[in-house]
Amino acid sequence: MPHATPHADVVPAELDTELDSALDTESDSELDTALRGGPFHVALRAAIAARGLPLQRVQHHLTRYGVKVGVTSLSYWQQGARRPQRPESLRAVRALEEILHLPEESLIRLLAETADDRASARRPEGRSYRSLVEASGVLERLLTELGAPRDGGLHMLGHHERVRIGARRELLGCESHHVVRAHRDGVDRFVAVHHGDPGCAPDRMTVHALENCRTGRVRWHHETGVLVAELLFDTRLRGGDTFLFRYGVEDGTAGVSHEYVRGFGPAGGQYALQVRFDENALPVRCHRFTQQSAAAPRSGHQDLPLTGRHHSVHLVEPRVRAGIVGIGWEWGGAG
Numbered sequence: 001m002p003h004a005t006p007h008a009d010v011v012p013a014e015l016d017t018e019l020d021s022a023l024d025t026e027s028d029s030e031l032d033t034a035l036r037g038g039p040f041h042v043a044l045r046a047a048i049a050a051r052g053l054p055l056q057r058v059q060h061h062l063t064r065y066g067v068k069v070g071v072t073s074l075s076y077w078q079q080g081a082r083r084p085q086r087p088e089s090l091r092a093v094r095a096l097e098e099i100l101h102l103p104e105e106s107l108i109r110l111l112a113e114t115a116d117d118r119a120s121a122r123r124p125e126g127r128s129y130r131s132l133v134e135a136s137g138v139l140e141r142l143l144t145e146l147g148a149p150r151d152g153g154l155h156m157l158g159h160h161e162r163v164r165i166g167a168r169r170e171l172l173g174c175e176s177h178h179v180v181r182a183h184r185d186g187v188d189r190f191v192a193v194h195h196g197d198p199g200c201a202p203d204r205m206t207v208h209a210l211e212n213c214r215t216g217r218v219r220w221h222h223e224t225g226v227l228v229a230e231l232l233f234d235t236r237l238r239g240g241d242t243f244l245f246r247y248g249v250e251d252g253t254a255g256v257s258h259e260y261v262r263g264f265g266p267a268g269g270q271y272a273l274q275v276r277f278d279e280n281a282l283p284v285r286c287h288r289f290t291q292q293s294a295a296a297p298r299s300g301h302q303d304l305p306l307t308g309r310h311h312s313v314h315l316v317e318p319r320v321r322a323g324i325v326g327i328g329w330e331w332g333g334a335g
Helices: 013-020 025-037 040-051 055-064 071-079 087-099 106-120 129-145
Strands: 154-165 171-182 187-195 206-211 213-221 226-237 242-250 259-264 270-277 285-291 299-303 312-317 323-330
Touching: 025 040, 040 071, 040 106, 055 071, 055 087, 087 106, 087 129, 129 213, 129 226, 171 187, 187 242, 206 226, 213 242, 226 242, 259 270, 270 323, 312 323
Parallel strands: 154 270
Antiparallel strands: 154 171, 171 242, 187 226, 206 213, 206 242, 213 226, 259 323, 270 312, 285 299, 285 323
16 A cells, blocks of 8 residues: 655754755746746756755655655656656655655646646546546545555455446446455455546445445545545455455446546456446447556557447456556547
8 A cells, every 4th residue: 555645844854954055046046937837857857956956865865755766767757758657756756845845736736737738638538647646645645544554465366346337427336346365464454445537526425345344444535536445354364365355336426427447556366347337328439448657648449349238348357467457438429
């Protein structure tokens, strides 16, 4: 599970002294301009120059915040050769805002805006990169509230997910069936994550523990539509034990839905996703896609035909890799 985002009030005294002695009026003026207009790599380069820190010192301070980023990566970021994309990299960007004494969200905002501009024409109906960045930060905070470790102690052997789209073209809900193996002793829960469509109301969603588990604490965030829920097992697993459990999330709180995606961290076992449509709201086209990260272009496009009687489409990934896999669909007429 993701680590907590560093808190803005916790700044090492060593860093305060180093930065206060390095401020430069001309550099700060250039920095203000870069923070207002971007792009991200120009603002980052200006911020590092204004504070007079070599990249080795920036890396050292990131380590004090519990974030590991190589000097080479930092150099690529400020040159625009690469962009922070992974959750660990986005945590580093938030930490850099504090280390370099920048306004909160100033770098993250530029990172999201640039990716939004690049991606808008490519996938107008999908979630924006900005929304995924915001959801990533929110998810970290919610998981921290639940005391969920980065490594939940479970390896996914199989995950079968069924999604229902209603007569109003809305995401009604989803049901997940997991097959897992514990890789350490004492594992007794799983933390489920549901990211509703834009405009959803997570406080009106319901989590159902359906088999071999019971619902524990539930947390949500209105603006991003992220909901997390504990599924408490009926037993405490030992390393090597396998376990099956099933749960569902009732949603139906947002408007028209256009896609369903699932993100994966470490590589795992088989993933199967089925999307079933109400007979009074059938899409004109469905397709599958993959992404290496939220900011990466979508690839692996493949048309998916609707089955006749059950009005559903599906995909099967025999062995998932880190990244995103999903199904998208297009509606005829309005919507």
